[in-house]
Amino acid sequence: MTAGVAFHVDATDGAARTGTLTLPRGVVRTPAFMPVGTAGTVKAITMAEVRALGADIILGNTYHQMLRPGAERVAALGGLHAFSRWDGPILTDSGGFQVMSLAKLRKIDESGVTFQSHIDGAKHALSPERSLEIQALLDSDIRMQLDECVALPAAPADVERAMRLSLRWAERSKAAFGKPEGRALFGIVQGGDIPALRLESAAGLTEIGFDGYAVGGLAVGEPQATMLEMLDVTAPALPAEAPRYLMGVGTPEDIVLSVARGIDMFDCVLPTRAGRHGVAYTRFGKINLKNARHADDPRPLDEASDCAAARDYSRAYLHHLVKSGEMLGAMLLTQANLDYYQTLMAGIRAAIAAGQYAEFAAAAREGWARGDLAERG
Amino acid sequence: MTAGVAFHVDATDGAARTGTLTLPRGVVRTPAFMPVGTAGTVKAITMAEVRALGADIILGNTYHQMLRPGAERVAALGGLHAFSRWDGPILTDSGGFQVMSLAKLRKIDESGVTFQSHIDGAKHALSPERSLEIQALLDSDIRMQLDECVALPAAPADVERAMRLSLRWAERSKAAFGKPEGRALFGIVQGGDIPALRLESAAGLTEIGFDGYAVGGLAVGEPQATMLEMLDVTAPALPAEAPRYLMGVGTPEDIVLSVARGIDMFDCVLPTRAGRHGVAYTRFGKINLKNARHADDPRPLDEASDCAAARDYSRAYLHHLVKSGEMLGAMLLTQANLDYYQTLMAGIRAAIAAGQYAEFAAAAREGWARGDLAERG
Numbered sequence: 001m002t003a004g005v006a007f008h009v010d011a012t013d014g015a016a017r018t019g020t021l022t023l024p025r026g027v028v029r030t031p032a033f034m035p036v037g038t039a040g041t042v043k044a045i046t047m048a049e050v051r052a053l054g055a056d057i058i059l060g061n062t063y064h065q066m067l068r069p070g071a072e073r074v075a076a077l078g079g080l081h082a083f084s085r086w087d088g089p090i091l092t093d094s095g096g097f098q099v100m101s102l103a104k105l106r107k108i109d110e111s112g113v114t115f116q117s118h119i120d121g122a123k124h125a126l127s128p129e130r131s132l133e134i135q136a137l138l139d140s141d142i143r144m145q146l147d148e149c150v151a152l153p154a155a156p157a158d159v160e161r162a163m164r165l166s167l168r169w170a171e172r173s174k175a176a177f178g179k180p181e182g183r184a185l186f187g188i189v190q191g192g193d194i195p196a197l198r199l200e201s202a203a204g205l206t207e208i209g210f211d212g213y214a215v216g217g218l219a220v221g222e223p224q225a226t227m228l229e230m231l232d233v234t235a236p237a238l239p240a241e242a243p244r245y246l247m248g249v250g251t252p253e254d255i256v257l258s259v260a261r262g263i264d265m266f267d268c269v270l271p272t273r274a275g276r277h278g279v280a281y282t283r284f285g286k287i288n289l290k291n292a293r294h295a296d297d298p299r300p301l302d303e304a305s306d307c308a309a310a311r312d313y314s315r316a317y318l319h320h321l322v323k324s325g326e327m328l329g330a331m332l333l334t335q336a337n338l339d340y341y342q343t344l345m346a347g348i349r350a351a352i353a354a355g356q357y358a359e360f361a362a363a364a365r366e367g368w369a370r371g372d373l374a375e376r377g
Numbered sequence: 378m379t380a381g382v383a384f385h386v387d388a389t390d391g392a393a394r395t396g397t398l399t400l401p402r403g404v405v406r407t408p409a410f411m412p413v414g415t416a417g418t419v420k421a422i423t424m425a426e427v428r429a430l431g432a433d434i435i436l437g438n439t440y441h442q443m444l445r446p447g448a449e450r451v452a453a454l455g456g457l458h459a460f461s462r463w464d465g466p467i468l469t470d471s472g473g474f475q476v477m478s479l480a481k482l483r484k485i486d487e488s489g490v491t492f493q494s495h496i497d498g499a500k501h502a503l504s505p506e507r508s509l510e511i512q513a514l515l516d517s518d519i520r521m522q523l524d525e526c527v528a529l530p531a532a533p534a535d536v537e538r539a540m541r542l543s544l545r546w547a548e549r550s551k552a553a554f555g556k557p558e559g560r561a562l563f564g565i566v567q568g569g570d571i572p573a574l575r576l577e578s579a580a581g582l583t584e585i586g587f588d589g590y591a592v593g594g595l596a597v598g599e600p601q602a603t604m605l606e607m608l609d610v611t612a613p614a615l616p617a618e619a620p621r622y623l624m625g626v627g628t629p630e631d632i633v634l635s636v637a638r639g640i641d642m643f644d645c646v647l648p649t650r651a652g653r654h655g656v657a658y659t660r661f662g663k664i665n666l667k668n669a670r671h672a673d674d675p676r677p678l679d680e681a682s683d684c685a686a687a688r689d690y691s692r693a694y695l696h697h698l699v700k701s702g703e704m705l706g707a708m709l710l711t712q713a714n715l716d717y718y719q720t721l722m723a724g725i726r727a728a729i730a731a732g733q734y735a736e737f738a739a740a741a742r743e744g745w746a747r748g749d750l751a752e753r754g
Contacts, residue, residue: 040697044704048685069672069697077675077693085689276704295446298454308425312462316454320417320446327421327653327704 001211004182007243011353015235015262018352021212021243023141024182025081026088028056030243030264031352033255033345034091035338036272039064040074040084043272044327044334047086053307053335054342057089057141059267062134063098066124067117071137079139091186091267092140094131094173097149097216097248108148110165128172136180144214145173147188152222159192166190166216167204174208184211186245192217193226195233202237212243215263219249228257235262252281252344253368256361259348271337276330278322281340282310283364284372289333294319307339378588381559384620388730392612392639395729398589398620400518401559402458403465405433407620407641408729410632410722411468412715413649416441417451417461420649421704421711424463430684430712431719434466434518436644439511440475443501444494448514456516468563468644469517471508471550474526474593474625485525487542505549513557521591522550524565529599536569543567543593544581551585561588563622569594570603572610579614589620592640596626605634612639629658629721630745633738636725648714653707655699658717659687660741661749666710671696684716 001007009019021028035042035050037058042050050058060080065071077083080090096113099106103115103124112127128146135143147166150159170187177185187205191197205213215234218227231246238244245265246258255266271281278290282302287294297315305311309332321329344364351360378384386396398405412419412427414435419427427435437457442448454460457467473490476483480492480501489504505523512520524543527536547564554562564582568574582590592611595604608623615621622642623635632643648658655667659679664671674692682688686709698706721741728737 039701039703040694041703041705044708046705046708068701069693073673073693076673077691083691083694083697085694296450296453314454314460316446316450317417317460317462320460324416324445326416326418327707328418328423330704331421331423331708 001242002179002181002184005184005211007212007241009240011355013352013355013357014260016259016348016352016357017262017264018349019243019264021264023089023184025090025141026056028089028265029349031255031259031345031348032056032265033341034059034265034267036061036267036269037084037086037090038269039068040080044276044330045272045338047084049335050086050338051088053338054346055088055338057091058086060084060090060092060138060140061098062092062095062131062138063102065138066095066126066134067119067122071134075137075139079137081139089141090138091142092135092138092144093247094144094146095126095134096131096146099126100149110168112146128169129176132173132176141182142184142186142212143177144186145170145188147190147216149190149217149220150192151220152193152217152226154192156192156194159190159194160197163190163192163197163201167201170205170208170210174210186210186212186214188214188216188247189234189238190217191230193222193230195230198230198234199237202234206237206239210242212245212265213238214245214247216247218246219254224254224257227254228261231258231261231263252341253365255344256348256364259352260357260361271341272334275333275335275337278329278333280310280318280333281337282372283340283367284370285368287315287372289315289318289322289329291319301336302340305336305339306343307336309333309335310339378619379556379558379561382561382588384589384618386617388732390729390732390734391637393636393725393729393734394639394641395726396620396641398641400466400561402467402518403433405466405642406726408632408636408722408725409433409642410718411436411642411644413438413644413646414461414463414467415646416445417457421653421707422649422715424461426712427463427715428465430715431723432465432715434468435463437461437467437469437515437517438475439469439472439508439515440479442515443472443503443511444496444499448511452514452516456514458516466518467515468519469512469515469521470624471521471523472503472511473508473523476503477526487545489523505546506553509550509553518559519561519563519589520554521563522547522565522587524567524593526567526594526597527569528597529570529594529603531569533569533571536567536571537574540567540569540574540578544578547582547585547587551587563587563589563591565591565593565624566611566615567594568607570599570607572607575607575611576614579611583614583616587619589622589642590615591622591624593624595623596631601631601634604631605638608635608638608640629718630742632721633725633741636729637734637738648718649711652710652712652714655706655710657687657695657710658714659749660717660744661747662745664692664749666692666695666699666706668696678713682713682716683720684713686710686712687716
């Protein structure tokens with residue numbers, strides 16, 4: 001571990017773990033869910049609210065911020081924490097994933113990737129070294145190596161090539177990171193849906209040595225069963241004393257099942273994006289508030305919630321806001337969804353600590369299956 | 378005054394007054410600014426925040442709510458207060474102004490107005506009686522008569538016809554209102570830019586007798602000087618013991634000048650709409666955050682503000698949010714603008730109470746004239 005960074009597993013229950021990742025800017029209780037702060041903001045919510053809803057750490061996207069407002073500008077303004085008014089830990093991705101999904105005219109070779117901005121068409125380059133330089137300018141607390149993430153299904157030869165390239169970039173990333181006190185660097189396991197490649201990637205990264213290990217290249221088109229199978233293979237191959245981060249995942253069910261396989265950290269746009277599209281995540285599953293059946297429903301999303309957005313507003317009102325395209329609909333559903341995710345994570349942590357994770361997971365799945373109309377009966 | 382409604386002038390300074398309008402759902406400190414809650418929401422902000430920023434009362438639009446979600450539906454859900462989670466007083470307009478500005482195929486005659494919804498083209502009718510019925514279904518605290526508002530410049534004959542029609546509708550509105558305890562009905566002075574018609578309208582309304590008197594048909598295209606001249610004529614002709622409400626006004630300067638002429642209540646979409654379009658209102662005038670000169674500016678909008686949105690975020694960050702189309706930009710600027718407006722109203726009330734309104738108004742105007750770059754020097 002880099003000096004000033006510490007991870008401690010406080011309790012385990014089967015493969016599930018609960019612990020604390022300590023960084024100078026704050027302690028992250030794991031398993032942790034990181035709300036995604038794409039462009040210096042978690043969309044449709046203030047950082048104060050993100051914090052109040054229980055987040056210890058957020059994720060920032062390197063790709064978005066290198067393009068706008070620009071990493072050097074953020075640095076001149078005091079770094080991403082001061083700029084966006086979030087004083088806790090921030091994990092930044094490498095930018096590679098968004099280059100592949102958003103940028104135009106991208107070209108990848110050994111040195112890195114060149115691309116055109118999706119905003120203004122300007123040419124940019126990202127290498128392992130430049131990615132780490134940008135993440136240092138943003139002054140994020142946890143930094144990610146640049147990798148190549150292949151969408152599934154993919155030809156085994158492509159998966160293998162990308163995994164090997166990612167491994168070579170991992171070495172260059174480690175060198176470029178240096179040893180900034182109190183900042184952490186995570187490597188990323190690739191290897192698609194091929195167990196042998198996953199194991200080779202995990203071994204290679206462990207050999208290089210990182211403060212934490214991410215599992216990338218999952219939730220990119222494969223069935224959930226394949227994702228879980230890859231976690232069954234990969235997680236035990238990673239150092240038990242370092243945090244494990246499953247990138248871009250996922251639904252509440254994905255999270256519960258992945259924690260059972262030893263994952264400690266998650267990020268996903270799902271709760272915030274769904275909130276902006278009229279969909280709520282609750283104890284009783286997903287509720288699509290665009291649906292006309294909510295128009296006269298006086299019930300809140302969840303009367304037992306601690307979150308005002310979920311407890312105090314009728315579904316009829318939320319439906320009205322969503323149908324009317326009112327920003328408040330996106331704001332309230334973003335709050336309600338982040339609250340549900342963080343409440344789920346708190347429940348997960350408590351259940352592991354109590355040695356009752358299997359029971360907790362079964363109860364959570366039962367609630368989702370019951371559906372939101374059950375209460376009416 | 379209707380039983381359960383009371384207005385008391387606590388102090389005067391010239392024609393300016395400060396007082397309290399007492400309603401069962403709360404006390405309104407005047408001069409008051411009412412944020413506009415168009416469709417059951419003040420756009421891009423929660424009601425809890427609207428309250429925290431100093432609003433005693435908000436305005437709800439009858440036109441929007443009769444179309445969506447529908448007045449009968451809101452009534453079935455417990456009325457507009459329960460629906461929108463605002464427990465203080467609400468003033469509803471009559472719907473007439475939006476019919477004229479938003480609806481399609483509108484046709485006005487003695488009985489009322491028929492129109493097509495701008496949302497789905499459905500046919501609707503609004504009469505003085507139906508407007509009061511809708512406002513009763515919403516259960517607003519202050520209800521407005523239906524009137525006909527003519528945009529300026531207009532032919533004197535049109536202005537006169539609309540004023541006379543509005544006066545006849547005022548009588549029908551009074552009859553339709555009934556005497557619901559703790560609810561108030563306001564009449565609306567029309568008469569365009571013609572002093573004699575304004576006086577005739579004011580006298581006619583006073584004869585009918587209302588809980589308060591609005592001045593309508595201003596800020597509809599005429600120069601500011603004309604608006605002020607009409608207030609000079611109209612305000613003294615209205616009963617001193619009732620509140621006077623200038624509809625749809627306005628800029629901070631409009632408000633300061635109108636208070637000096639005896640106006641007690643205001644509503645305007647300006648602070649919220651400007652906030653959604655990247656414009657901030659501050660002690661030092663308007664600041665357009667879309668402008669590139671803010672891109673590297675670490676200063677907040679107003680370091681002396683009590684409002685986090687105005688005090689804690691750099692102009693560079695706000696510029697970034699606005700340029701990126703991030704909802705948080707609209708949210709923060711809406712907060713900052715409503716805070717500035719409510720802080721201005723609090724200053725106005727304190728200055729009148731202290732007998733120093735002229736000095737306050739001069740200082741406010743000096744600040745706006747100084748501009749937001751002055752602090753840099």
